[in-house]
Amino acid sequence: MKATETPLLERFWYPVMPLQMLEDGPKPFRLLGKDIVLWIDGEGRPSALEDRCCHRTAKLSKGFYANGMLACGYHGWEFNAEGTVMRVPQRPVDKQGRTNMRVPAYHCVGRYGYAWVALAEPLFDIPDFEEEAEGCRRIDEFYEVWQCAGLRVMENSFDNAHFAFVHRASFGDQGHPEPAKLEVEEYEDGFLFRSEVPVRNPAAQKELLKMESDTTVRHMRARWYAPFLRKLRITYPNGLVHTIVTGATPIDDRSSQIVQFVYRNDTEEEAPAAKVIAFDRQVTEEDREILESTDWDVPLDQTGLEMNMPSDRPGVVMRRQLLQLIEKHGGNTRQAAE
Ligand code: FES
Numbered sequence: 474m475k476a477t478e479t480p481l482l483e484r485f486w487y488p489v490m491p492l493q494m495l496e497d498g499p500k501p502f503r504l505l506g507k508d509i510v511l512w513i514d515g516e517g518r519p520s521a522l523e524d525r526c527c528h529r530t531a532k533l534s535k536g537f538y539a540n541g542m543l544a545c546g547y548h549g550w551e552f553n554a555e556g557t558v559m560r561v562p563q564r565p566v567d568k569q570g571r572t573n574m575r576v577p578a579y580h581c582v583g584r585y586g587y588a589w590v591a592l593a594e595p596l597f598d599i600p601d602f603e604e605e606a607e608g609c610r611r612i613d614e615f616y617e618v619w620q621c622a623g624l625r626v627m628e629n630s631f632d633n634a635h636f637a638f639v640h641r642a643s644f645g646d647q648g649h650p651e652p653a654k655l656e657v658e659e660y661e662d663g664f665l666f667r668s669e670v671p672v673r674n675p676a677a678q679k680e681l682l683k684m685e686s687d688t689t690v691r692h693m694r695a696r697w698y699a700p701f702l703r704k705l706r707i708t709y710p711n712g713l714v715h716t717i718v719t720g721a722t723p724i725d726d727r728s729s730q731i732v733q734f735v736y737r738n739d740t741e742e743e744a745p746a747a748k749v750i751a752f753d754r755q756v757t758e759e760d761r762e763i764l765e766s767t768d769w770d771v772p773l774d775q776t777g778l779e780m781n782m783p784s785d786r787p788g789v790v791m792r793r794q795l796l797q798l799i800e801k802h803g804g805n806t807r808q809a810a811e
């Protein structure tokens with residue numbers, strides 16, 4: 474699947490940038506091969522516009538904030554959140570006001586501390602995370618580019634067969650390579666995966682979990698939200714909840730913007746955020762190292778280009794569900810939405 478040649482992918486919400494990064498001015502982002510500018514208007518609303526001024530094509534991400542609007546850095550035309558030119562500074566004062574000139578605007582909202590963007594009418598809502606209602610603390614972990622396809626990141630996080638190998642230096646147990654059993658419950662926009670995985674409990678984790686034993690069991694409840702978002706809720710036997718939200722936002726065919734934050738039901742005193750991040754850093758680096766070596770063009774149909782084993786079922790279901798969504802909603806929907 475080439476992300477930029479799959480119009481269906483424009484119809485999903487993606488976390489693209491921490492809102493904090495937009496406080497001091499507009500920032501560029503490439504989403505599905507399209508250059509957009511992200512910014513925050515005078516009412517604090519994030520907005521996503523085409524990163525190309527309708528006057529002389531300068532990148533609006535090189536502009537600045539003025540009068541609650543986004544001013545182009547070239548001649549200062551001012552755009553509102555919908556992309557309409559509201560002020561041309563060169564005009565006399567009595568000729569100012571809304572114009573009929575505009576740049577394309579995309580769906581954009583702020584949620585969980587990030588600007589989320591959909592390039593065309595979204596098929597599904599941004600998920601509600603139960604951890605918010607439970608009062609868990611949120612820790613922002615990673616915001617970085619990986620040179621691999623989003624689907625590889627997604628199937629990896631539902632892959633019980635890789636822990637013993639990819640994570641042999643952290644929590645994987647090479648003595649037990651048999652993958653834990655799993656259940657998959659399908660929804661229209663993805664699936665819920667349940668599994669109980671026995672793992673090693675290395676020193677760094679013993680401290681974070683407040684557990685002395687050398688092994689533990691991860692009760693994993695993971696939700697895949699098509700196409701590139703997953704929420705993995707891990708509950709340890711002592712009641713600790715560690716939920717990892719990972720987005721693999723498609724930059725282009727070959728690279729993904731990794732957005733990762735976690736929810737925990739303990740306190741900063743019990744497990745300092747820096748230590749939580751450090752442990753997940755090691756695990757994430759182990760995944761990244763191997764995932765960046767995979768083919769970026771993931772075949773959705775199972776025609777023998779890649780072999781499977783039973784534990785690959787979540788990844789196989791992902792491919793089938795994406796194919797079904799393409800069949801149902803395919804075609805170029807961008808023009809219709811604009
Ligand atoms: S190029 Fe943007 S105002 Fe002239």
Ligand SMILES: [Fe+2]
Nearest residue numbers: 629635639760
């Ligand atoms: Fe992994």
